[in-house]
């Protein structure tokens with residue numbers, strides 16, 4: 298190697314070193330946290346996970362992930378789902394409830410993926426939740442094993458299923474609030490994408506007769522590169538004050554969908570949250586009763602604040618965004634962003650209100666419904682992975698069967 302080539306190599310190494318200044322980080326997990334490194338050798342993603350029973354917040358926050366690192370760089374301090382609601386059609390005299398998120402219920406999974414990273418056995422099946430199983434409008438399959446028998450070491454596991462699926466790792470937890478069984482999933486791809494999804498299942502046919510909605514708000518505490526200096530933008534335009542927002546399929550640049558970004562303005566690294574196709578199926582406030590009226594919130598993060606109400610009870614159904622979005626700065630600090638998905642479980646002849654016969658939406662209340670966004674890495678840390686920049690960005694792509 299001549300001196301010129303040697304200098305060029307040094308320059309390249311310096312540039313790489315600069316752009317990955319925070320690389321090499323790794324979470325320290327403290328009981329009851331458990332560390333996940335995927336792949337086990339030369340990990341791309343590392344994090345601490347907690348099952349719903351150990352999650353923070355009043356009555357928990359479902360599957361909780363802490364100190365999530367991609368290629369040795371901090372992405373999020375915490376990801377969880379602290380606000381969950383079940384609302385019954387007011388036109389049928391229905392009430393509305395705030396559900397709990399700290400009562401785990403088993404998932405059907407291969408023994409090798411139960412609470413540890415594992416690969417699905419040859420000829421085996423990925424982990425199955427109530428929602429994965431539910432494909433009939435009126436039949437419920439109960440709790441695990443959901444009237445299924447899968448040979449080869451499959452059984453009902455408390456805690457998480459953690460599956461190495463080749464180009465990504467998938468974490469699945471399921472929890473129960475009376476009749477309902479909620480499946481919280483998170484997929485982490487080698488290319489940096491993160492895909493949280495929520496499945497709304499059931500364990501019996503109770504309330505088959507009343508149309509109702511389920512609403513989940515995720516909460517993501519980003520700290521890109523771990524310097525406490527992030528910004529939040531709408532369609533790439535930085536915002537300085539806490540805000541609420543709504544999904545808009547054509548509200549982004551060039552008529553694309555509205556997206557939101559969290560970014561470290563110093564390193565340029567960030568994430569873009571793009572709604573999934575199913576997220577659009579049930580808009581805010583479909584019932585008209587003003588319980589859940591925003592899709593997105595950007596708030597300044599505060600220690601110990603995991604939602605709109607630290608002391609709620611079962612009947613506190615309204616998500617009070619004014620308790621979270623109240624004029625604080627979101628410039629150059631740490632934020633918690635919240636994102637809503639809802640599903641409607643319709644019964645025959647009850648929705649829309651006033652319908653009759655064929656004008657009513659046919660019963661689909663026991664059929665599984667899933668929704669969730671994709672979070673895409675943006676900025677320099679992405680360019681080291683993708684030569685084709687934003688070609689990967691496919692607004693509204695439907696990844697659900």
Ligand SMILES: [Cu+2]
Pocket residue numbers: 497499509511642662
């Ligand atoms: Cu339901």
